[in-house]
Amino acid sequence: MSVQGAYTRDTVPENPSLAGARVTFWRVLRSEWRKLWSLRSATILLLSGAVVMVLFSAGVSFAIGSQAGEYEVKAPWFLVAQMGGLGLQIGALLVAANAVVQLAGEYTTHTAVSSYSAVPRRGLVYGAKVLLHAVLGFVFGTAMYALASLVSALAFNLTGMGAQSDGRMLNEALISGLYVMVIVCMALGLGxxxxxxxxxxxxxxxxxYVISNVLVGLAFMGNKFVGWISNHLPTAAVDALRPSASLLSGATTEDIEAAGMTAVDRLATWDVWLMIGFWVIVPLVLGYVATVRRAVR
Known part of the structure; x- marks a missing residue:
């Protein structure tokens, strides 16, 4: 018997659990969920992001409360909101790094070959990764911001300063989740x-982080064109939705300049959502085209 004959269809046992199985988006999504938690790096990066956010908020809030607690004033809700988001950028970057590891890491380790062999429609794999990590980023950002804000309020109370609460803190948490989701989608597209x-x-x-901060600094020096560009970057666009950002909406130009800042034109609501959609959709579409058309080796 030849070697070829020894491995005919009749001699290779079939797996009854795979009989009639179809590749669906739901099955691919479940597979990506299992792959996500099979890597130790996912747990490490997500926990690191959570720890960074909580420690930043707790440390700075405790320092402020220690100095201002003797004056018996309460920290306003928007100060607690700011403290809750101190480590948000670093946390978002760590969540985005986890998403990129899951996507681009398959090309580095050449496991993408087996992934696309099992699922020939590459768009299903790409879409499942995007949906999974976008939702994970939103949930992480919302939950960790809420936790960091709670820790910040606790730190203010421990120092005797006290903290005010406000229903708008929930909106701040949801917008923080949106911010993390935007950064994750950008990172997935680039990956x-x-x-x-x-x-x-x-x-x-x-x-x-680097370019955005440089442009913001130049905008505060009075450059209107640079200010317009900095307002249309992801961080500024999402921050414009925050309830705490509306506190300056009623301030006059003189009040803003008296506080040491330069008045910069604020974005309209439609412009904000247009920019958020741009920074999410464009990278993801480019990444989709690259995933579908490029050869996998």
Whole structure:
């Protein structure tokens, strides 16, 4: 008997559990969920993001409360809101890094070959990864912001300063979740384009944090054009939705300049959502095209 004949269809046992199985989006999504938690890096990165957010909020709030507690004033709700978001950018970057590891890491380790062999429709795999990590980023950002704000209020109370509460804190938490989701989607799109974990994470970090802060600094120096650009970057666009941002909406130009800032034109609501959609959709579409059309090796 030849070697070829020894491995005919009749001699290879079939797996009855796979009989009649179809590749559906729900099955691919469950597979991605299992792959997510099979890597130790996912737990490490998510826990690191949570710890960073809580420690930042607790440390700075305790320092402020220790100095102002003797004056017997309560921390206003928007101060607690600011304290809750101190570590949000770092936390978002760590969640985005976890998403890129799950996507671009498959190309680095060449496991993408087996993934796309099992699911020939690459769009299903890409869509499942995007949906899973976008939802995870939103839930993480919302929950960790709420926890960090709670820890911040507790730190103010422990120092004798006290903290005010407000129903708008819930909106702040949801917008924080939206911010993390936007950063994750940008990172996923770049990860699919570059197929390199380090390159995608560094690009997001430099663009969102370094370039954004430089442009904001130039905008406060009075450059209107740079101010317009900085307002249309992801961080500024999402922050414009925060209830605490509306506190300056009624301030006059003289009041803003007296506080040491330069008045910058605020975005309209439609402009904010347009920018958020742009920074989410464009990277994801480019990543989808690269995933579907490029060869996998």
């Amino acid at each position: 699919a384009l570059m197929r390199n974990t380090t390159g995608a994470v560094v690009t997001v970090a430099v663009f969102v």
